[in-house]
Amino acid sequence: MKTELQLGMRSRRTIWTDAHIAPEMLKAHLEFDNDVASRNRVTMAWTVEWICGEIPDGCRIVDLGCGPGLYAERFAMRGLCVTGVDISANSLRHARLVAKWQGLAIDYRRGSYLRAVPGEHDVATCIYCDFGALLPAEQRAFLRNVHAALAPGGLLFFDVFKAGIGATKRVGRHWSYHAQGGFWSAGAYYLLEETRHFPEACAWGYRAIVLDAKGGGSKEYIIWDHYFSAESIAALLREHGFVVEAIREDLVAANDFCSNDVMFIKARKK
Numbered sequence: 001m002k003t004e005l006q007l008g009m010r011s012r013r014t015i016w017t018d019a020h021i022a023p024e025m026l027k028a029h030l031e032f033d034n035d036v037a038s039r040n041r042v043t044m045a046w047t048v049e050w051i052c053g054e055i056p057d058g059c060r061i062v063d064l065g066c067g068p069g070l071y072a073e074r075f076a077m078r079g080l081c082v083t084g085v086d087i088s089a090n091s092l093r094h095a096r097l098v099a100k101w102q103g104l105a106i107d108y109r110r111g112s113y114l115r116a117v118p119g120e121h122d123v124a125t126c127i128y129c130d131f132g133a134l135l136p137a138e139q140r141a142f143l144r145n146v147h148a149a150l151a152p153g154g155l156l157f158f159d160v161f162k163a164g165i166g167a168t169k170r171v172g173r174h175w176s177y178h179a180q181g182g183f184w185s186a187g188a189y190y191l192l193e194e195t196r197h198f199p200e201a202c203a204w205g206y207r208a209i210v211l212d213a214k215g216g217g218s219k220e221y222i223i224w225d226h227y228f229s230a231e232s233i234a235a236l237l238r239e240h241g242f243v244v245e246a247i248r249e250d251l252v253a254a255n256d257f258c259s260n261d262v263m264f265i266k267a268r269k270k
Helices: 021-029 041-052 070-077 089-102 136-149 163-168 230-239
Strands: 060-064 081-086 107-110 121-126 150-161 172-178 189-198 203-212 218-226 242-248 262-269
Touching: 021 089, 041 070, 060 070, 060 136, 070 081, 070 089, 081 089, 089 107, 121 136, 136 150, 136 230, 150 218, 230 242, 230 262
Parallel strands: 060 081, 060 121, 081 107, 121 150
Antiparallel strands: 150 262, 172 189, 189 203, 203 218, 242 262
């Protein structure tokens, strides 16, 4: 394990599939009055209203990184033909149960949008800055896969952080002890956290090292937040066959968890 977080590092583990953390993430997703894992109710409503006002009635839409189906449900309630894709079996299990209970015909599929996007769709969405959590090579793979899955003239809606995300970050390291367990582990653990800024790459990196207090080993998790300008995201989209049609910067309601310096992008497949 490297002693310092370095640009482009990836951990072998991910919070989305970890046996303990994935259920904790699901709990956070379902707390609709904050932005810990999902946008709050107000932002979700504004986002869905905007997207649905930009697309044809009844079109085919795929929600990438759909989690427990919060946006997929809202799209289906508006009569859209919805597919949801996510890597978390835990989140998808919840999403399928809710869809069945609500009588919504949503096609939930487990998989990674970095490998392929299943089916052909008129619209693709990827919401809550998932795109910026990807490394540059992964961002390019994402755009290639979405482009391949969209029908001619199809639309991509997604959001990214702008440089103002830095106001919510603090460079440094610190450690803490959690005697009763917590988010990162069920048992007692030490948590070593590191945050670094890489301005040359427009990226913030966060690393959590979780040490079992009883000597059961350690686990490492690395999370990235890349930020963009309107010019840089438009250039990246052009390289991958998209043209930006609209940018909204007024869809994220005030919150006390993350930056609201966010752009929502509407891009069309050329």
